[in-house]
Amino acid sequence: MLPTPILHDQVTVLEFGDRIGGRVHTHYSFGCTIDMGASWLHGVCNENSLAPLIGYLGLRLYRTSDDNSVLYDHDLESYALFDKDGNQVPKDTVDKVGETFERILEETVKVRDEQEHDVPLLQAISIVFERHPHLKLEGLDDQVLKWCVCRLEAWFAADADEISLKKWDQEVMG
Secondary structure (H helix, E strand, O other): OOOOOOOOOOOOOOOOOOOOOOOOOEEOOOOOOEEOOOOOOOOOOOOOOHHHHHHHHOOOOOOOOOOOOOOOOOOOOOOOOEOOOOOEOOHHHHHHHHHHHHHHHHHHHHHHHHOOOOOEHHHHHHHHHHHOHHHOOOHHHHHHHHHHHHHHHHHHOOOOOOOEOOOOOOOOOO
16 A cells, blocks of 8 residues: 655755656667666565555566576676677676675775775775785676676766765665
């Protein structure tokens, strides 16, 4: 059951951009429909406040984890990565690079603790590479690492040089 809406005489909508909708935006200019963001509902369960609304609206949901899809889960539960030649990247390579990426992110927390002022996450990653050159990767491993950074950027809808080192891992669900 949906909560009863409370009606007010005035509503103020604050938007960062020049249109209402934030990350919800569909682009049609290429002759096809392209969702530019907010097209994915994570964690469809009773605890997700959007799930009852989606059910009420009768919208269809498509499972994208544990189903061999080529859609990407931020936890690497299901994925299919391919190199530039169209060859699938072995899962053990992705897992190994994912572990390295986690280590890099752990090291950024140490950098954060040393910084008086906030810096971009990308700058902290550069500092980590200076301190731990063995974490730098080459070849296919480096390409997978760049994919990991891209996934992080997609999660925050911002480039890594715009993501706050002080706040990037401070997500609070409530």
